[in-house]
Amino acid sequence: MQLCGFHVGIDQPFFLIAGPCVIESEQLAIDTAGQLKELTTRLGIPFIFKSSYDKANRSSTASFRGLGIDEGLRILQKVKDEIGVPVLTDVHEDTPLAEVASVVDVMQTPAFLVRQTNFIQNVCRQGLPVNIKKGQFQAPWDMDQVVAKAREVGNEQIMICDRGTSFGYNTLISDMRGLASMRRTGCPVVFDATHSVQQPGGQGSTSGGQREFVPVLARAAIAAGVAGIFMETHPDPANAKSDGPNMWPLDQLEPVLAVLKALDDVVKQHGFVEQGLMG
Amino acid sequence: MQLCGFHVGIDQPFFLIAGPCVIESEQLAIDTAGQLKELTTRLGIPFIFKSSYDKANRSSTASFRGLGIDEGLRILQKVKDEIGVPVLTDVHEDTPLAEVASVVDVMQTPAFLVRQTNFIQNVCRQGLPVNIKKGQFQAPWDMDQVVAKAREVGNEQIMICDRGTSFGYNTLISDMRGLASMRRTGCPVVFDATHSVQQPGGQGSTSGGQREFVPVLARAAIAAGVAGIFMETHPDPANAKSDGPNMWPLDQLEPVLAVLKALDDVVKQHGFVEQGLMG
């Protein structure tokens, strides 16, 4: 499938969706996008900038929610214009979808909302590529029905994204079988390497995270076989306004991407022997 | 707390929220409400009629979604007028809340939407009692933050409801510890005995269910200690338009309620020895 001008799929080099969890300021967005563009260009990795303007499902209302839609879209437009990269943001039930669609290149739906039929179909009706996150409460094959709903409204640019599955309380687990399993939908499969290490609700009024496992899971997902990697990154995660415990430090991103690129090349050269057994 | 004219809480007799999953027709709603009123009056169980007019998160768009809001609210009003019981329905992100609030006595929020801050607060702002379902992806104590958000807008009539927790793929499990744990919020705790036996996505394009475990889990929850029981029931579950595999047959409801009533009396007479250890 074509995505923002590059080919994506299980037989194409992996692409990266990355950026700070939330648009904390214009400066942060521009700087991060610029550094990410420079790094991914050097490594030959197609890149989409991701950032949110409103965190609608924070654990607590005392947490930072973002700069709001007007300021958020203005900054995303600026990132496109000044840095020259495609941008992605996530939308919610009360988002003015057409307004967001007029700015961004890719829309993303949150895991919690994956079963809301009207919402998923309304987002897909905007005509942009959509990255649909699998619910933490869903099996990989449950995405078949979600993809069917998305396609029903005529959108063929659907990506599906795994960000972990509920495992006991306040813990997620990433099932690498699920990545292969979701490839059966025909949609590009994306692995979200930073939300997968979240510990939802694990710190009372905020969520915890195990940042050290981000590169481990990202490598494993690439080797399992994916079309893309999603990764939130920040120049100073310890002081980030959202998801600090699970974002990856921007200044340590290069060695992670370098090994992912090398692994992706190897695994896609060899092909996926399991395809013959999966029907 | 006062709810629809009766006292509810861990030191009060349990109340019942029951009805068919979806309003299939006026006749079904009226008949079921009538029979449930007769039965619960005889057994001395406070009763609230539940039915949905729109199933917004069906597995597949080929499934029946309901009669729509106008017809749905008309029928719920008729149930109130003719049968004389309070009514509850569930609302969603795109529900006209004030319109629904002008008819029903209790509003209910779906498990999948428990983390949507705006939505939960908007529902709670209507000034009616609200039954908030715990997400299948949440720990019991994660409801502390949800209750805090609900109370923030001034609503003190909050109930919280357990309808099962993700356990592997396509399976839910009911943690009886969680019912005791959620009592710490001070909110009446309700156990949903029919969605707890659902097998979400377990039959491909629809969800399965293990109806035979409904009375087992309902008895266990009553003995663990709850303020209320939620139970979907239908005169002919095999031909129901939604959730058939997990609804309980209306004509077999009496023995279930009778034992629940007797167990509830016993457990509440004895008191809850764990309270002293839970701080």
Add this chain to the structure above:
Amino acid sequence: MQLCGFHVGIDQPFFLIAGPCVIESEQLAIDTAGQLKELTTRLGIPFIFKSSYDKANRSSTASFRGLGIDEGLRILQKVKDEIGVPVLTDVHEDTPLAEVASVVDVMQTPAFLVRQTNFIQNVCRQGLPVNIKKGQFQAPWDMDQVVAKAREVGNEQIMICDRGTSFGYNTLISDMRGLASMRRTGCPVVFDATHSVQQPGGQGSTSGGQREFVPVLARAAIAAGVAGIFMETHPDPANAKSDGPNMWPLDQLEPVLAVLKALDDVVKQHGFVEQGLMG
């Protein structure tokens, strides 16, 4: 089925297996057995004293393992002689089974060893009643094969016991459906209310526990429908040499047993409506 002179089963009053996790001293065993006999006689609950002489699977070798087999069996014999109650102990792969069988009334096999065919069959060959614990890694219906192995050697006095199922890391969960499900084997089903609240490995070199949930789960299990309850108790759990965090204080046992007895009477008078649906 007959067990130590009383009738046990889903249509009989529940029996209690209780005692301190490990035989710390003769005095502790005699005193605890005496108090438990007095209490259960008063409440009309058939009682079997349980204690271990060797904890073969402690998390760490630095933990107390027990007084050894000779001293252990001498004390169990003394409990029988002086207090006049039947006794149960758990056996392991290297236990001299005949020696233990010459003293105790009931043998118990550990959850971790449930899949060891030779072991299970050797224990069952001793001709005593056996309480087989379900593995934490097993589904309730996996016990069908275990029971088949046990019966293959001619032992018809098999009880099966649920002590929790793995749920994420370092946590167990008790599925009340499983108790009903395991009744299909025809064996008396026992619920272990204290190991079910263990947090295995949860404190590094020892296991943690959530004692406050013992009465919650015990009540729920009785209401779900069981033949017996297993519960470890100690006069001073904070200073116990094993399983302190999950044992129930002996001096707070009476209110727990009193409500269990009352609930058990109620649920067994009403019968189990689910039986008709379970085939």
Add this chain to the structure above:
Amino acid sequence: MQLCGFHVGIDQPFFLIAGPCVIESEQLAIDTAGQLKELTTRLGIPFIFKSSYDKANRSSTASFRGLGIDEGLRILQKVKDEIGVPVLTDVHEDTPLAEVASVVDVMQTPAFLVRQTNFIQNVCRQGLPVNIKKGQFQAPWDMDQVVAKAREVGNEQIMICDRGTSFGYNTLISDMRGLASMRRTGCPVVFDATHSVQQPGGQGSTSGGQREFVPVLARAAIAAGVAGIFMETHPDPANAKSDGPNMWPLDQLEPVLAVLKALDDVVKQHGFVEQGLMG
């Protein structure tokens, strides 16, 4: 660490433990060992032949258990002598350990028995390298205590092996974080790619399996970073006498090993950036 004459560890090329689940016949063992030796030599992968002579924990007693210890050890000795490869077998509580240790090069302990202190220490006392499988009911960090017990008796040649963790009923899941986590013990970490796709008890009296995910999980584990891979293989899995549904076909092994070798080279050249964050 040195193992059978080669260096193993996170900074060494991965080694392979492979063979048919059970020694069905001398011919099968010799043929399979020969083909595996030829293949691994060509690919430059250090190789240890694995096969069992007694399956002590089959789901049902009607299943094939093996040829017994005398015939089993004779055949393993013949594999060593004729094929010239080191051999591994698994031992159980009632295994004559010294007898087995006199033939094999590596001993392996089953996941179910990981918490049996005497057993683990007795095996480790034989002085051979030991591959200890993590219990399906254990967290990765629970292996710290197991390794401590093993080292207590003076054995420093301990490997630890992940073969999946309980996830709901009749399903295992492989947590790639766990492989990195277990590296903290300092022991070589092995990933068992075939038992990880087992569905224990999933077919009533036998276990099921999802063979198609073997290469997916093996690639993911290599990319996460391991010292070795364990994989059961058979020339004709459909007619194998044990574990057929999860063994990998011998004639399709080459492409799997080839991609594992290439991925392992890449990931170990790049190093493990997470090490700096894991303390």
